[in-house]
Amino acid sequence: MKKTIITVVGNDTVGIIAKVCTYLADNNVNILDISQTIVQGYFNMMMITDTSASRKDTGTLSRELAELGDQIGVVIRCQHEDIFNKMHRI
Numbered sequence: 001m002k003k004t005i006i007t008v009v010g011n012d013t014v015g016i017i018a019k020v021c022t023y024l025a026d027n028n029v030n031i032l033d034i035s036q037t038i039v040q041g042y043f044n045m046m047m048i049t050d051t052s053a054s055r056k057d058t059g060t061l062s063r064e065l066a067e068l069g070d071q072i073g074v075v076i077r078c079q080h081e082d083i084f085n086k087m088h089r090i
Contacts, residue, residue, distance in 0.1 A: 002050060003051075004058055008046075012038050012042065027056055032050055
């Protein structure tokens with residue numbers, strides 16, 4: 001299993017979850033766990049995904065998700081689990 005951490009942050013608007021999840025489904029990325037909150041109009045979502053069935057590497061997924069984020073007005077970050085853990089270690 002290739003776990004990838006995806007975060008989505010920005011102003012809340014209609015369709016953010018639908019557009020991100022549609023992209024993931026179209027690219028054979030399975031959502032293993034998801035957490036989403038809206039605080040005073042600010043949208044925040046974190047997903048743990050399995051990208052092992054996707055034909056795209058993490059770099060390509062990351063770039064395309066960032067482009068999707070630009071289109072819908074949010075910031076989307078996609079990182080391999082190992083990189084995410086090393087960046088957030090105390």
